[in-house]
Amino acid sequence: MVDRPNKPSAIAPAASAPQPTVDIADDNSSITATLPSGENVTVLLHGATVTSWKSGPGAEKKENLWVSEKAVLDGSKPVRGGIPLVFPIFGAPPANHATSKLPQHGFARNLRWEYLGKSTSESTTSGDAGTGPTDNSVKLDFGLYSANLTDEQQDQWPYDFGLVYSVTLSRDTLQTMLNVRNEGQLGFDFQMLLHTYFRIGDIGSTAITGLSGVTYTDKVLNATEHAQAENAVRIAGETDRVYKRIPQSTTSIVEGDKPRFDVVRDNLPDTVVWNPFKEKAAAMADFAPDGDYVHMVCVEAGYVSDWVRLEPGDTWEGGQRLRSLL
Numbered sequence: 641m642v643d644r645p646n647k648p649s650a651i652a653p654a655a656s657a658p659q660p661t662v663d664i665a666d667d668n669s670s671i672t673a674t675l676p677s678g679e680n681v682t683v684l685l686h687g688a689t690v691t692s693w694k695s696g697p698g699a700e701k702k703e704n705l706w707v708s709e710k711a712v713l714d715g716s717k718p719v720r721g722g723i724p725l726v727f728p729i730f731g732a733p734p735a736n737h738a739t740s741k742l743p744q745h746g747f748a749r750n751l752r753w754e755y756l757g758k759s760t761s762e763s764t765t766s767g768d769a770g771t772g773p774t775d776n777s778v779k780l781d782f783g784l785y786s787a788n789l790t791d792e793q794q795d796q797w798p799y800d801f802g803l804v805y806s807v808t809l810s811r812d813t814l815q816t817m818l819n820v821r822n823e824g825q826l827g828f829d830f831q832m833l834l835h836t837y838f839r840i841g842d843i844g845s846t847a848i849t850g851l852s853g854v855t856y857t858d859k860v861l862n863a864t865e866h867a868q869a870e871n872a873v874r875i876a877g878e879t880d881r882v883y884k885r886i887p888q889s890t891t892s893i894v895e896g897d898k899p900r901f902d903v904v905r906d907n908l909p910d911t912v913v914w915n916p917f918k919e920k921a922a923a924m925a926d927f928a929p930d931g932d933y934v935h936m937v938c939v940e941a942g943y944v945s946d947w948v949r950l951e952p953g954d955t956w957e958g959g960q961r962l963r964s965l966l
């Protein structure tokens with residue numbers, strides 16, 4: 641028999657057993673963080689786009705985000721799905737404005753971000769004091785700086801800035817926060833938006849609530865202004881609405897009579913509700929399968945009805961907390 645004096649004791653005391661830790665996988669194009677309880681998030685460095693977020697009570701975690709089967713993930717165009725980050729302009733830029741030369745939705749979703757690292761935390765949930773199960777969370781930080789822009793992009797938007805985007809995963813929530821710092825000598829104006837594509841069962845039985853009484857611009861109806869009369873926004877055709885200066889902080893996505901997601905805005909006054917529906921979905925080269933518009937809805941928290949003004953040396957922070965109710 642082989643003598644193995646250094647073999648660790650098989651009956652080590654429980655207290656010294658290693659605690660399960662957050663797993664981080666980095667394949668040089670994306671970062672995936674997995675909690676010991678199985679929830680996970682993947683962030684593509686291209687655009688710092690969240691491309692997957694899985695959670696749920698059982699061992700089999702469920703995908704919360706919709707990503708097109710034809711989404712382009714190689715950095716040559718923005719990702720059709722997940723959470724693309726829109727900065728410093730939402731939509732087509734206005735004429736005669738500092739953003740006029742930028743592409744639709746700006747440059748942040750088109751550039752490779754830097755992974756800055758992770759921080760983890762643990763909290764003990766209720767139960768007997770100190771002995772309940774442990775809840776882990778992990779925060780992934782990503783950075784984009786004016787120096788990361790091409791010369792052409794720097795000419796198109798000639799400001800010095802630093803962006804830090806923090807994606808925090810905990811048991812049933814995903815928080816995404818953007819910190820914007822003006823590092824230059826000139827003040828600038830920007831818009832930002834978190835273009836979240838939620839995966840849903842069926843658009844026909846889905847409603848968006850929490851927008852009652854809010855004024856919106858209907859981009860499908862020639863940018864006309866309306867007030868949201870009903871509590872539930874239902875989608876039965878192409879929908880593209882900018883809900884502005886919303887007093888309530890939470891917007892919910894309800895499937896049938898069951899709440900499915902809560903979107904809690906932090907320092908973001910507006911929300912865009914978008915579904916391309918049948919014809920527009922079929923016309924988009926990177927939207928697949930064509931019929932999947934029934935399985936997605938975009939509820940996009942942002943600062944888009946106005947501009948955020950940032951003077952030299954100042955910082956601004958805003959974002960969202962998504963809760964998956966499974």
Ligand SMILES: O=P(O)(O)OC[C@H]1O[C@H](O)[C@H](O)[C@@H](O)[C@@H]1O
Nearest residue numbers: 718731744745859880912914938
């Ligand atoms: O095709 P994209 O540039 O990704 O934009 C997709 C959509 O984004 C937002 O929801 C806008 O309100 C829509 O007008 C736009 O069509």
